[in-house]
Amino acid sequence: MESRLAHEDMPLFVYGTLCFEEVLRALLRRVPYSEPAALAGWRAAALARRPYPGLVPAPGGLARGRLLRGLTPEECAVLDAFEGAEYTMRAVAVDGGRAARTYVWRGGDVLAEDWDAERYAERVIAAYGR
Template sequence: MSDDIAMLCHVFTYGSLMFAPVWEKVVQGSYRSMPATAREHARFDISGETYPDMVPAAGARVDGVIYFDVSADDIAALDAFEGTEYRRHMISVVLGNGDTLKAASYIFIAPERLSDALWRPESFQMERFLSTYCPR
């Protein structure tokens, strides 16, 4: 097995990165993706932001998108994009066919910024987000 293969990682996205226009501005590679669910997690609004957070929460679930076999270079780009308020953790996600697998996901670590409101993907303000966080 080559070092490149060993460095590949699945990535579960649940906020801005689950939208192709954002994902494609952050990563260089092209990756297969599909809907997936993170159980035992919840997704909330962050006060004053258009993107959400995801935190562990018993009995909750978050629907998102999983990208398969993401390269180490693109994982580094995702780490930089997520910044200091998120940490990459391995979590279990469930695919549409019921299979469960491990994937990296970015968990919010600034609880003082959390809102009580659940974040809804249909309310995502794509243009505002792109112009603020992906201006190139």
């Protein structure tokens, strides 16, 4: 299966679990170059019964995350599989105009509150270091 990212020169905007080096290292066996970024008009929403967030439209919102650069086609395929079918790939403009791609949530169970990265780190991230 061809990756949704494989032929894109644009960086990948990540906003949830893929912001954690432990997760990237577990998935890709390395931590790609990244830099801080933000996406206006969106939020990383908490999802019912899931430890990870979903990026959803939010007028006036701001999703903070990172831009991953230099992903190989193989790594893109791994990230596609990790994100799964409940996410769709979308072109976005971060930080007021820089082109990027991101995974947008298209599933249900979106909660009113934003995803809590600190809570995720406390409850889940330790498992990636084992």
